[in-house]
Amino acid sequence: MAEQASTYRTNGDNGDEGNTDGEHNEWKHRAPYKVHDNDPDFHARYEASCHCGKVCYQLSREKPLDSKYCHCTTCQKLHGAPFQWAAIFHKEDINFTQGHHDLGWYESADKTTVHKLPCKVSCAYCRTPIMDEGRNMILLFPTLINFKSPEDRKNFEPSCHMFYPRRILDINDGKPKWSGINNDSELIEDSPEQDKKRKREEDAKKPTDEKE
Ligand SMILES: [Zn+2]
Ligand SMILES: [Zn+2]
Numbered sequence: 001m002a003e004q005a006s007t008y009r010t011n012g013d014n015g016d017e018g019n020t021d022g023e024h025n026e027w028k029h030r031a032p033y034k035v036h037d038n039d040p041d042f043h044a045r046y047e048a049s050c051h052c053g054k055v056c057y058q059l060s061r062e063k064p065l066d067s068k069y070c071h072c073t074t075c076q077k078l079h080g081a082p083f084q085w086a087a088i089f090h091k092e093d094i095n096f097t098q099g100h101h102d103l104g105w106y107e108s109a110d111k112t113t114v115h116k117l118p119c120k121v122s123c124a125y126c127r128t129p130i131m132d133e134g135r136n137m138i139l140l141f142p143t144l145i146n147f148k149s150p151e152d153r154k155n156f157e158p159s160c161h162m163f164y165p166r167r168i169l170d171i172n173d174g175k176p177k178w179s180g181i182n183n184d185s186e187l188i189e190d191s192p193e194q195d196k197k198r199k200r201e202e203d204a205k206k207p208t209d210e211k212e
Contacts, residue, residue, distance in 0.1 A: 028101065031094075033100050033103075035095065035096060045059055046058065046145050046146075048144040050130060050144060052125050052128070054098065055098065055099035055128075056097045056098040057097060057098075059089065059093055059094055065088040065137070068085075071084075082169055085142060087142050087156050088138070091137065094138060103121050103122065103123065104122045104123070104127070105119045117133060117134065117135050121133050160175050160176040161176070162182050164178060164188060187199050
């Protein structure tokens with residue numbers, strides 16, 4: 001794996017590379033793009049790849065910090081799908097074994113393809129969406145992971161739905177449904193009663209200046 005990664009590293013020196021030069025070029029030298037070559041502390045738990053196979057990565061963490069469905073219209077448009085499934089990881093949890101310099105960026109606020117956080121990251125060749133890179137975390141798309149068992153897939157079970165009012169279809173799975181970002185909006189529709197009650201109690205405890 002280590003050798004594959006180093007032979008692939010030259011691939012970034014073409015194509016869109018001009019967009020990531022200068023002050024935007026520092027991404028190559030830090031997580032999540034830094035390659036964990038010969039790192040005894042990095043144990044690959046999952047393997048993942050884009051559709052064409054140019055971009056491959058490993059994950060060291062057993063379970064994501066959280067996993068969610070997002071029904072916002074930006075996700076619908078950028079994914080060409082009714083909703084998005086994303087799992088949150090630390091930037092140090094991922095190790096690109098191939099193609100980590102063969103990525104495309106898109107920052108939706110400025111509509112720019114330079115590497116500006118938070119941004120969407122995709123394979124520059126087949127355009128498979130790989131992850132959303134935030135300032136501190138990554139939200140990767142688990143559909144790229146080659147799960148070896150139903151139990152492994154269960155580790156990525158989403159905890160809730162976000163931006164549910166924008167949905168294309170109803171999903172009556174009994175999971176909490178947030179009107180916007182989870183924990184920072186209203187619980188609606190088919191949300192479990194105990195979650196609604198917990199949210200009301202948490203809101204009541206918040207100092208008034210933190211309320212909307
Ligand atoms: Zn690809
Ligand atoms: Zn979204």
